[in-house]
Amino acid sequence: MVQETDETMGSIAEAVEWGRAGRTGPARERLTELWAVIGPTGDPFHRCTLAHYLADLQDDPAEELRWDLRALEAAEALTDERAQRHHAGLAVAAFRPSLQLNLAEDYRKLGRPDQARRHLALARESLPVLSDDPYGRMIRDAVERLGATLAATDPAS
Template sequence: MADIYAAVRLGGGDPDAARAALTRLWNEIGEGGDPLHRCVVAHHLADVQELPEGALLWDQRALAAVFGPGIPLDEGLRGFLPSLYLNLADSHRRVGDFEMARMQLAIARGHLDVLANDAYGAVIRTGLSDVEAALESRSMERLSAS
């Protein structure tokens, strides 16, 4: 995880370097790798994509890592679900698939019970409201980071 978070930190200043480092880690972890590691890498790779279609692909891979065959949905993976579905909703919105975005947003809201009333939970809840507002206005623009 230390290597993953080191690569993620690159994204703030150098998205190209973050993308390269995370892609290298994705390839190293491989298909049979730890589901949590695969989920986290794909989740963050989505954030550093230039095009919304690329972000959507990586968001889908992040969710697939959680729900792969034979993978138990443990507490660690379950805690990612609100964020994963939020990101899927946002990516679907950005590619113009508003109906799918609304569905993913509803699923994200259905998983909010796993979030604490802390700063992380507040970020996810604010993100849900922001994506919902963007959906209402049928915006396909990237939302600014909160």
């Protein structure tokens, strides 16, 4: 399958790199500008990717949660066929562990442990779709770390 040229994904990737290089303000501004163009009903692949990365650039945990919820909502509208137009190996089911993990962490930061545990359970349920590769191991390890953190704050869990 020939991968399509996608200028929007190129712009998202560029802004993500800015954020990784420590230029979080400009990265956040650029992704916010792109969201205004894509909109809440635009291409679900663009929305999911953008919201996922924009969440990580937020200083306010409530704003981080808002963007992570948008990423999950977009993933629910996303098809494997659309994701594979970007990269042949992508499967939407493999996005879910990370998306649920992010929501669990957001709720933990906001002092909402019951919701954190609920999303952590959803992340755990979706782990079998991940490969045994560096990405899969990273997500599995993060799920276990967050589980331990939540258990330490509430031994009854």
